[in-house]
Amino acid sequence: MPSTNAPLRQLKAALLPVALMILPLPALAAPAPSPADDDLPVAEIQAFAEVFERIKRAYVEEVDDATLLHNAMRGMLNELDPHSTYLNAEDYRSLRESTQGEFGGVGIEVGKRDGQLTVITPIDDTPASRAGLQAQDAILRIDDTPTEGMSLQEAVDLMRGDPGTEIRLTIMREGESAPREVSVEREVIRTESVKQEMLAPGYGYVRISQFQTRTGEQVVDALDALREDGPLQGLVLDLRNNPGGVLQAAVDVADAFLDHGLVVYTEGRLPDSAMRFSAHRDTAAPDVPLVVLINGGSASAAEIVAGALQDQRRGVLMGTESFGKGSVQQIMPLGDDEALKLTTARYFTPSGRSIQALGIEPDVQVVRGRLEVAENTGLRVREADLEGHLAGNGKAQTSGEMSERLRDDYQLGEALNLLKALNVLGERGAAAGQGRDG
Numbered sequence: 001m002p003s004t005n006a007p008l009r010q011l012k013a014a015l016l017p018v019a020l021m022i023l024p025l026p027a028l029a030a031p032a033p034s035p036a037d038d039d040l041p042v043a044e045i046q047a048f049a050e051v052f053e054r055i056k057r058a059y060v061e062e063v064d065d066a067t068l069l070h071n072a073m074r075g076m077l078n079e080l081d082p083h084s085t086y087l088n089a090e091d092y093r094s095l096r097e098s099t100q101g102e103f104g105g106v107g108i109e110v111g112k113r114d115g116q117l118t119v120i121t122p123i124d125d126t127p128a129s130r131a132g133l134q135a136q137d138a139i140l141r142i143d144d145t146p147t148e149g150m151s152l153q154e155a156v157d158l159m160r161g162d163p164g165t166e167i168r169l170t171i172m173r174e175g176e177s178a179p180r181e182v183s184v185e186r187e188v189i190r191t192e193s194v195k196q197e198m199l200a201p202g203y204g205y206v207r208i209s210q211f212q213t214r215t216g217e218q219v220v221d222a223l224d225a226l227r228e229d230g231p232l233q234g235l236v237l238d239l240r241n242n243p244g245g246v247l248q249a250a251v252d253v254a255d256a257f258l259d260h261g262l263v264v265y266t267e268g269r270l271p272d273s274a275m276r277f278s279a280h281r282d283t284a285a286p287d288v289p290l291v292v293l294i295n296g297g298s299a300s301a302a303e304i305v306a307g308a309l310q311d312q313r314r315g316v317l318m319g320t321e322s323f324g325k326g327s328v329q330q331i332m333p334l335g336d337d338e339a340l341k342l343t344t345a346r347y348f349t350p351s352g353r354s355i356q357a358l359g360i361e362p363d364v365q366v367v368r369g370r371l372e373v374a375e376n377t378g379l380r381v382r383e384a385d386l387e388g389h390l391a392g393n394g395k396a397q398t399s400g401e402m403s404e405r406l407r408d409d410y411q412l413g414e415a416l417n418l419l420k421a422l423n424v425l426g427e428r429g430a431a432a433g434q435g436r437d438g
Helices: 006-020 042-058 065-078 089-099 154-158 217-227 248-256 301-311 404-408 410-437
Strands: 085-087 102-105 110-112 116-122 138-142 166-172 180-185 185-189 192-198 203-208 234-239 260-266 277-278 290-294 316-319 329-336 338-346
Touching: 006 116, 042 065, 065 085, 065 338, 085 089, 089 154, 089 338, 110 154, 116 166, 116 203, 138 234, 138 260, 154 166, 203 217, 203 410, 217 248, 234 410, 248 260, 248 301, 260 301, 290 301, 290 410, 301 316, 316 410
Parallel strands: 203 234, 234 290, 290 316
Antiparallel strands: 085 338, 102 185, 110 116, 116 138, 138 166, 166 180, 192 203, 260 277, 260 338, 329 338
8 A cells, every 4th residue: 555645745746846936936025924824734735645646546548747737726826816827838928919919819808707708898899899799798608619617718718719710609698588609700919909089079089998018108199199180178088898907007097187196006915016106297188078988898907097087086987887806916927938827916096995896886877878869750840840930040050070989879979978068067167257257
């Protein structure tokens, strides 16, 4: 009969190279543990070693040590929270590509909702968005593979592939009684994180689809481009279906609209997890009236920006409650090709709110929809339509060219209406003040 300590010795020998690789990481440096913290749970380690040995000896197919150890590391991290994970060489490369704004696949951000693989958001101008996928769609199958029990990384691996190849997603949409199948052709995803246009004369629109390394600079460039048509009377900042991204980029975007005060702060167990980010005096748009659009697909870095602007009373938040991801992940390299993505801190808005699992409530609740007036309903009768009406003696007012985007986006239309109302109130207040001074 083999010695009771044999599996433990085998496990220690197998884990030693990994331990030597992990321990020197500066990011893992922490205050000296108490003597009680040094006590390892021997019974649990013994049980782990026995499981390791039994899999090696009795599993139906032979499994090498490296695979078992990588699976063990992945399991340790995946059970902590939905965002901590072990990144092998391919995963690590994909993460670097996505933060730089280029990767291969369908252009979709996924997460888990009640254990079900769920769309957080389709990225703008990608095969997923063009195919009509929406936030909160449940993904039941990827091609012929059921997603039940599938990890997020396994799902991402299945959805990524060579450009030009097709993938079939079976989805269940909230409010529908039967699943639908969507075919999407993969392509190289080069995401431009910032876009801008004029909604109407004097009223600009900036859309941020995700937060990449240069998103802050791109927002400043977008604001400069909008001002080429004249001074801005109002601006809509669209953060709907924005899954987040680089923390510093979120700080830079908030800083573009704030000229003082705290943007965000973080707290964690490690000394370097406690950080504070404040706005600089020089800013790109300190005075432009601002409406910020959010919804259930606005997460992480998008919520940092929304929370900062709301707490600083810099803009009006409109839409629906945000996703509620208030945690910070740190990438800890393991050698050259692998890494840990580990949740190391929570972030807080300037007023001290943690939005983890709560989300941000908008100041003005507006659900997604489309407002239409049916033709020939009799609702369009005006004075000018009545027989024998008096002729007018003035010029008709026109609103100028309106963005095509407004036609199908009820929330955006309401944001523009609010900006116009704020300007009207501001002008009337100024006029009343001048009258009193006279």
